[in-house]
Amino acid sequence: MTSRRIATAMTAAVAMFALAACGGDSDTSGNGEDGGQAEENFINDLVFATGGTAGVYYPFGGELAAIYENEIDDISVNYVESGGSAENVGQIYQEEWQIGFADNGTANLAVNGDLPGLEGEALDNIGWIGNLYPEALHIVVREDSGYESVADLEGATIAVGDAGSGTRITSDKVLAAYGLEEGDYEPEVTDFGSSTEMLADGQIDATMFVVGTPVAGLTQISATTDVKLLALDDDVAAEVEESGSETVYDVPADAYDFLDEDLQTVAVFAVIVASTTQVSEDVGYEITKATFENADSITVEAAQFVDLDEAVLGLGDIPLHPGAQRYFEEVDVELP
Numbered sequence: 049m050t051s052r053r054i055a056t057a058m059t060a061a062v063a064m065f066a067l068a069a070c071g072g073d074s075d076t077s078g079n080g081e082d083g084g085q086a087e088e089n090f091i092n093d094l095v096f097a098t099g100g101t102a103g104v105y106y107p108f109g110g111e112l113a114a115i116y117e118n119e120i121d122d123i124s125v126n127y128v129e130s131g132g133s134a135e136n137v138g139q140i141y142q143e144e145w146q147i148g149f150a151d152n153g154t155a156n157l158a159v160n161g162d163l164p165g166l167e168g169e170a171l172d173n174i175g176w177i178g179n180l181y182p183e184a185l186h187i188v189v190r191e192d193s194g195y196e197s198v199a200d201l202e203g204a205t206i207a208v209g210d211a212g213s214g215t216r217i218t219s220d221k222v223l224a225a226y227g228l229e230e231g232d233y234e235p236e237v238t239d240f241g242s243s244t245e246m247l248a249d250g251q252i253d254a255t256m257f258v259v260g261t262p263v264a265g266l267t268q269i270s271a272t273t274d275v276k277l278l279a280l281d282d283d284v285a286a287e288v289e290e291s292g293s294e295t296v297y298d299v300p301a302d303a304y305d306f307l308d309e310d311l312q313t314v315a316v317f318a319v320i321v322a323s324t325t326q327v328s329e330d331v332g333y334e335i336t337k338a339t340f341e342n343a344d345s346i347t348v349e350a351a352q353f354v355d356l357d358e359a360v361l362g363l364g365d366i367p368l369h370p371g372a373q374r375y376f377e378e379v380d381v382e383l384p
Contacts, residue, residue, distance in 0.1 A: 089143075090328040096127040097136035097148030100210060102241025104260040105132070105149045105318070108180075108348045112320075112339065115346075119338040123331060131239075132213030134163060137321065141171040146326045147335065151183055151214035151258065151316035152362035153293030159366050164217060175327070175369030177320035177336050179361045181353035184261045184299050184315040185218055188247060189254045191274035191306075198226045198278055204253035205234040207243035214316065215240075218294060219256040222314070225284045241265055248273040260318060260350035262303040270306050277304075279311045288314050293364060317362040318350070322369050332371020340375075356381060 099105030113125040136148035161170035209215030243255035297315035343354035
């Protein structure tokens with residue numbers, strides 16, 4: 049069986065509107081009167097939510113979808129382009145998609161009812177499958193821009209991430225830590241791939257995105273356009289780390305040809321989450337097992353960071369999917 053790619057026409061804004069409208073009207077808990085899972089809701093035709101085509105989620109998800117179909121009996125996995133973390137967890141909550149990528153910060157906000165735009169709506173069927181790799185905030189400007197610090201971006205046009213992305217949550221935090229609120233700059237809400245093209249064409253002044261390092265899209269633009277990354281000051285990096293799930297992180301100098309030294313920023317962790325109401329314990333177990341036991345066959349560069357010993361790093365308040373918990377206990381992963 050071969051994994052299939054399908055595109056979603058639903059925008060993140062429409063998806064989140066639907067979530068806000070429907071969240072309180074339907075029972076998505078998957079629990080019967082006795083508190084057990086409603087087994088009849090489990091399905092084997094799964095939709096895997098990834099991200100934009102220029103980022104790491106999309107190709108990574110395509111390879112994982114193929115692995116799951118090859119390794120797990122009687123399932124199909126369609127991987128879809130999406131707006132990113134917030135849209136992915138929202139659509140899993142609505143039982144439109146069953147498995148997907150998210151950054152651990154966005155997923156923690158979601159399960160605690162603190163997702164921007166959906167405050168008070170706890171997404172209660174999101175289950176942790178595993179941490180994969182760190183995702184660093186990249187703040188990219190043209191070399192000839194004159195910008196030396198994020199503080200210099202006042203009045204600039206900045207791509208702040210796609211609607212429904214974890215990037216938008218982190219970029220808002222960082223800009224606010226520098227005293228820049230909306231009105232102090234012009235936000236451009238777009239995906240990573242479009243933002244790098246706009247930067248190269250001079251349509252925007254800066255782009256911010258949270259992604260696995262190195263990312264091919266930045267390597268490609270740097271081959272034709274002189275660009276640089278802006279570092280975060282120590283106090284800002286510490287403030288952002290203290291305020292949420294981000295951690296202070298250095299982009300290594302060898303990640304990009306245009307870097308001369310390590311560069312300080314913040315990072316979250318790219319994780320896989322799955323529905324606890326539509327993905328059974330057995331399928332969740334097999335997905336977790338297939339992910340960690342086949343990571344060395346994945347060609348996407350970020351896969352080098354997949355480490356079973358760090359499978360629950362960044363878990364926070366996100367519940368383990370029952371299948372993932374069973375697998376981790378079986379292979380003696382230390383659980384919080």
